[in-house]
Amino acid sequence: MSVDLELVQRVQAGDKKAFDVLIMKYQQRIVHVITGFVHDPVEALDVAQEAFIKAYRAIPNFRGDSAFYTWLYRIAVNTSKNHLTARARRPPAMDVDAMDATNYYDAPELKEFETPETKLVSDELQRVIHQAIESLPEDTATAIKLRELDGMSYEEIADVMGCPIGTVRSRIFRAREAIDIQVQATMNEGEQQ
Amino acid sequence: MTVNYNEILSALIDGELQGQELEQALHLLHTNENARQQWQRYQLASDVLHGHELAQQSYDLTEKISFSINDEPSYSVTKNNVISLPQQFWKKSINFAIAASVGALAVVGVMSQSENNLIADNVQLAVSENVEPLARAQTTGKRWTVGEKEVEQRLNTYLVDHNEYTGASGVFSYARVVSYDMGQ
Numbered sequence: 001m002s003v004d005l006e007l008v009q010r011v012q013a014g015d016k017k018a019f020d021v022l023i024m025k026y027q028q029r030i031v032h033v034i035t036g037f038v039h040d041p042v043e044a045l046d047v048a049q050e051a052f053i054k055a056y057r058a059i060p061n062f063r064g065d066s067a068f069y070t071w072l073y074r075i076a077v078n079t080s081k082n083h084l085t086a087r088a089r090r091p092p093a094m095d096v097d098a099m100d101a102t103n104y105y106d107a108p109e110l111k112e113f114e115t116p117e118t119k120l121v122s123d124e125l126q127r128v129i130h131q132a133i134e135s136l137p138e139d140t141a142t143a144i145k146l147r148e149l150d151g152m153s154y155e156e157i158a159d160v161m162g163c164p165i166g167t168v169r170s171r172i173f174r175a176r177e178a179i180d181i182q183v184q185a186t187m188n189e190g191e192q193q
Numbered sequence: 194m195t196v197n198y199n200e201i202l203s204a205l206i207d208g209e210l211q212g213q214e215l216e217q218a219l220h221l222l223h224t225n226e227n228a229r230q231q232w233q234r235y236q237l238a239s240d241v242l243h244g245h246e247l248a249q250q251s252y253d254l255t256e257k258i259s260f261s262i263n264d265e266p267s268y269s270v271t272k273n274n275v276i277s278l279p280q281q282f283w284k285k286s287i288n289f290a291i292a293a294s295v296g297a298l299a300v301v302g303v304m305s306q307s308e309n310n311l312i313a314d315n316v317q318l319a320v321s322e323n324v325e326p327l328a329r330a331q332t333t334g335k336r337w338t339v340g341e342k343e344v345e346q347r348l349n350t351y352l353v354d355h356n357e358y359t360g361a362s363g364v365f366s367y368a369r370v371v372s373y374d375m376g377q
Binding site: 020025169 | 243268
């Protein structure tokens with residue numbers, strides 16, 4: 001069973017804290033999806049919050065027919081569209097009404113919407129992370145690439161690399177530690193500027 | 194915090210934790226702010242590697258949302274309500290198999306009924322005037338009444354047994370309606 005499903009089941013059984021972990025895990029992606037509809041960053045965070053609360057209320061009905069993130073993504077998109085519809089009824093504060101939002105939904109340019117600042121941060125992080133991976137010992141770099149870029153499970157990586165699963169786990173961890181040092185440095189630089 | 198804890202958090206990102214270690218990781222995330230930040234940075238790097246763009250540089254909605262859902266009810270849905278994908282597959286397969294079996298039985302049933310009709314059309318029963326019936330059956334209204342109580346009781350017992358047997362053995366329900374009422 002996936003960790004997501006395990007967490008969902010915990011929420012369904014009354015463990016509200018398990019929902020915190022799902023928020024921590026998916027908030028970045030969900031806020032990005034919502035920013036595609038609601039361009040104002042502060043407003044997007046409010047809509048994200050609303051989407052997570054809706055997800056919590058609907059979670060007893062989640063039956064695992066799709067992955068949890070897919071389900072959450074749909075809630076986020078619907079919440080964004082409802083938000084835009086509600087905005088369109090009032091004096092327009094933005095140039096996107098509900099109809100546009102529906103059209104935008106299928107448009108990749110809306111999904112990929114980003115400000116120059118966020119684009120810059122994403123690009124810089126991408127560069128730093130790839131650089132960190134390239135400077136790793138070969139077996140460590142291979143393990144993290146197989147995991148993150150090829151999406152393999154620990155078991156599959158162990159098969160490919162001919163080593164125990166425990167070794168795969170520690171190699172991936174070491175790679176993450178090395179990447180994290182660079183990520184922290186980049187984030188600190190960003191905050192100082 | 195020891196290195197091992199970070200390794201557990203790393204494995205949590207990959208969904209590779211179970212049992213005791215999963216409990217440990219969740220406990221850490223709920224009780225240790227450093228662990229929480231560490232895990233979020235691991236998650237951020239993982240998201241970037243997967244090509245997910247960042248919306249904004251740093252924020253954490255967890256606290257705000259947790260506060261908002263504090264007033265919401267806690268759920269008590271049992272684990273069995275969430276159906277995993279393999280279970281769904283088997284459930285659908287079983288439903289399909291049952292539907293196919295019912296269909297096949299229906300076809301066989303219609304075919305055998307047609308055969309019975311053919312036999313009934315072509316067969317002539319031998320008749321003998323001297324044969325004494327074991328029990329005389331008469332019709333009153335739409336129901337047969339059997340002259341001898343003992344025979345009627347035995348017939349009823351057969352029918353009850355038959356109905357019970359069909360119910361218990363998985364024979365399909367169309368065979369359960371059995372009586373000796375006229376016209377049936």
